[in-house]
Amino acid sequence: MKKVLIVGGGGREHAIAWKLKQGKEAPELYCAPGNGGISDIATCVDIGATEIKKMVEWAKDNAMDLVFVAPDDPLALGMVDALAAEGIRAFGPSKDAAEIEGSKAYSKWLMKKYGIPTAAFEVFDNEADALAYLETAKMPIVVKADGLALGKGVLICNTLAEAEAAVQEIMVDKKFGDAGSRVVIEEFMVGPEVSVLAFCDGKTILPMLSAQDHKRAYDNDEGKNTGGMGTFAPTPKYTDEVRTFCEKEVFQKTVDALNAEGRPFKGVIFFGLMLTDEGPKVLEYNARLGDPECQSVFLMMKNDLLDIIDAVIDGELDEITLEWEPGSAVCVVMASGGYPGSYDKGIEIAGLDDVDGDVVVFHAGTKKENGTYYTNGGRVLGVTARGEDIPAAREKAYANVEKIHFDGAHYRKDIGIK
Numbered sequence: 001m002k003k004v005l006i007v008g009g010g011g012r013e014h015a016i017a018w019k020l021k022q023g024k025e026a027p028e029l030y031c032a033p034g035n036g037g038i039s040d041i042a043t044c045v046d047i048g049a050t051e052i053k054k055m056v057e058w059a060k061d062n063a064m065d066l067v068f069v070a071p072d073d074p075l076a077l078g079m080v081d082a083l084a085a086e087g088i089r090a091f092g093p094s095k096d097a098a099e100i101e102g103s104k105a106y107s108k109w110l111m112k113k114y115g116i117p118t119a120a121f122e123v124f125d126n127e128a129d130a131l132a133y134l135e136t137a138k139m140p141i142v143v144k145a146d147g148l149a150l151g152k153g154v155l156i157c158n159t160l161a162e163a164e165a166a167v168q169e170i171m172v173d174k175k176f177g178d179a180g181s182r183v184v185i186e187e188f189m190v191g192p193e194v195s196v197l198a199f200c201d202g203k204t205i206l207p208m209l210s211a212q213d214h215k216r217a218y219d220n221d222e223g224k225n226t227g228g229m230g231t232f233a234p235t236p237k238y239t240d241e242v243r244t245f246c247e248k249e250v251f252q253k254t255v256d257a258l259n260a261e262g263r264p265f266k267g268v269i270f271f272g273l274m275l276t277d278e279g280p281k282v283l284e285y286n287a288r289l290g291d292p293e294c295q296s297v298f299l300m301m302k303n304d305l306l307d308i309i310d311a312v313i314d315g316e317l318d319e320i321t322l323e324w325e326p327g328s329a330v331c332v333v334m335a336s337g338g339y340p341g342s343y344d345k346g347i348e349i350a351g352l353d354d355v356d357g358d359v360v361v362f363h364a365g366t367k368k369e370n371g372t373y374y375t376n377g378g379r380v381l382g383v384t385a386r387g388e389d390i391p392a393a394r395e396k397a398y399a400n401v402e403k404i405h406f407d408g409a410h411y412r413k414d415i416g417i418k
Contacts, residue, residue, distance in 0.1 A: 002027040002306070005059055006042065007079065008049050008070040009033045011333075011364035011382045012291035015298045016070060016305070017042050018360065023304040027065075032058070036373045037363025037381075049074050056082050064088060066309065072148050075267075075287050076102035091309050093287050097258055097265040101287040104184045105146050114257035116250055117281040119274075121186035127171045130183055134163045140188040145170045147179030152225055152340065154284075156188065191276040192237045192418075193283065195293045198251055198271065199308055201317035202264035205251045206308075209300055209324055210238035211293040212418075217340060219414045226340045227379060230415030232330045232390055233296040237275060246273065246280050254285070266312055295362045295382045296329040330393040330416045331384040332401050336365070337408025339378035344408065349373040349380070351404040359385045359400045375406055390416045 004020060004027045006013050014037050017029050021041050032055060034044030047054045050073045059067050069079045069092035078095035092098075100107045111118040119142070124130035134141070143166035145153030153176045157163035163185075170180035198207040211233035217223030250271060258265045270286035270293070298305075302323040311317045336343035345365075352373060355361055362384060365377015383401045387393030394416040401411060 001025065002065040003063060004029055005045070005064045005067045006031045006070060007055060007067065007074055009035045009038070010071070010291055010377075011362045011379065012289050012294050013070050014038050014362040014364070015295045016068060016289070018362070019298045019301070019305045023306045025304075025306055027306065030062070030064070035363050035376065036366035036368035037361070039368050050077060052077055052079050052082050055079065056086055056088070059083065059088050060086055066091065068092070068309065070288060072098075072101055072286065072288055076148060089313060091267060091313060093265050093267040094263070096263040097267075098287040099263070100254075100258070100265075100269070100285040102148060103146055104144050104284070105182055107285050108184055108186070110257055110261070111282060114253055114260070116253050116257065117279060119187040119189050119281060119283075121184055124183050124185065125181070127167055130167045130171065130185060131164060133185060134160060134167070137163070137185070138187075139163070142186045142188050143167060143170065144184040144186065145176045145180040146182035146184060147176070149176035149179045152176070152227070153179055154225060189274040189276050189281060189283070191274050194235055194238050194242075194273045194275060195231075195290055196238070196246065196251075196271045196273065197290055197293060197297060198269050199312055199317060199320075200255055200265050200267065200269050201312045201315045202259070202266050203255065203315065204317040205255050205269070206317055206320060206322060207243075207247065207251060208297050208322060209234040210243075211235060211290070211297055212237070213290065213293055214412055214415055217335075219412050224340050226335070228290075228292045228333065229335065229412045230330070230332045230382075231293045231296045232328060232393065232416040233293070233300055234328065242275060242280055246271070250280065250282060291364075292331045292333055292362075292379075292382045295384045296331040299329040299360060299384050299386050300325045325386060327386055327388045328390045328393045329384060329386045330390065330397045331362075331382045332397045332411055332415050333364070333379050334381040334383065334401060334404060334406075334409050334411045335379050336375055336377070337410055339410070343378055345374070345376050347375040347406045347408065349375060349404065349406045354403040355383075355400045356396070359383065359396060361400075361404070380406070380409070
């Protein structure tokens with residue numbers, strides 16, 4: 001039996017572990033650091049996701065057959081390179097390839113150089129130049145921290161005052177730490193957002209089902225940006241016409257651009273797309289599975305995930321055909337009270353045993369002690385259901401959200417309505 005280590009400890013990592021367990025091999029799973037829900041199907045290892053030296057040593061000492069590096073931070077820090085240097089089979093892009101997420105400035109430059117459609121932008125290394133540019137810029141405008149900021153380093157500004165405050169927050173107050181050493185200021189695009197995750201083996205790119213995320217904390221897209229409050233897949237906005245354009249002008253062009261730069265990409269590329277009046281444009285790249293998008297997408301996937309992982313690593317993705325369940329899936333995130341601001345941890349979670357058998361609850365921020373689950377993060381659970389269409393999947397997901405209780409729990413009531 002294959003021994004597989006998953007690096008990370010959120011809802012995405014639980015979805016990966018769950019999907020691997022559905023496969024014909026059902027490998028022996030380990031997860032570092034893991035969480036309460038993951039501990040039910042994998043052995044959790046007390047190593048932080050960014051502790052590269054420790055992780056590599058542990059994988060080597062315990063003869064792992066495969067390491068799936070799931071989160072953005074260890075990828076940007078070069079964990080896959082470090083594992084490969086020790087002869088350990090690893091899934092995920094190299095440090096060089098992962099820069100498409102690690103630096104927004106780099107990704108925008110790449111798109112501009114290779115003619116991949118995206119918003120107009122400027123990059124600034126100091127506050128004074130950024131503020132001077134804003135004086136003449138058209139509002140609304142988007143101000144982004146260049147580096148990794150847990151999905152929260154993007155500020156949409158409706159007025160000059162808001163834009164100036166965003167620059168202050170990112171570059172001077174260092175709200176996102178070193179991620180804010182540079183800012184990208186870009187044109188505000190209008191249109192529906194669509195997420196497409198795609199497997200890539202360095203030459204072939206295989207897009208998964210489209211999905212739509214809900215980033216704002218509250219109903220009607222109000223409140224602060226979060227890491228994602230829920231998703232549905234597929235989205236009807238991703239028509240055959242849009243798909244054909246994106247596969248040619250965005251997905252394949254991105255793979256070819258990275259190859260031309262000597263940074264072949266093996267792993268998963270997340271394409272954040274905006275469907276504008278001028279056609280689809282790239283909002284952002286991620287160098288890994290989107291969370292919570294992968295929770296709804298994996299529920300729809302028929303393929304054995306291990307087969308796909310092997311094909312990516314071995315450069316044989318052209319031999320894989322992705323197959324999907326009919327209908328739709330909806331994931332509703334249950335978050336801690338106060339998220340994405342400050343929140344309490346260690347609150348007991350009740351009702352998980354009452355959930356319907358065909359509904360999957362992915363744990364994002366939980367811990368398990370003496371058989372009881374407790375909250376241990378901002379996003380706590382992703383309640384994910386499949387149905388014949390989006391309304392049916394929504395109904396099933398929300399019916400099961402109501403069976404689960406923890407003090408202060410909050411969730412959006414409008415996932416999938418748009």
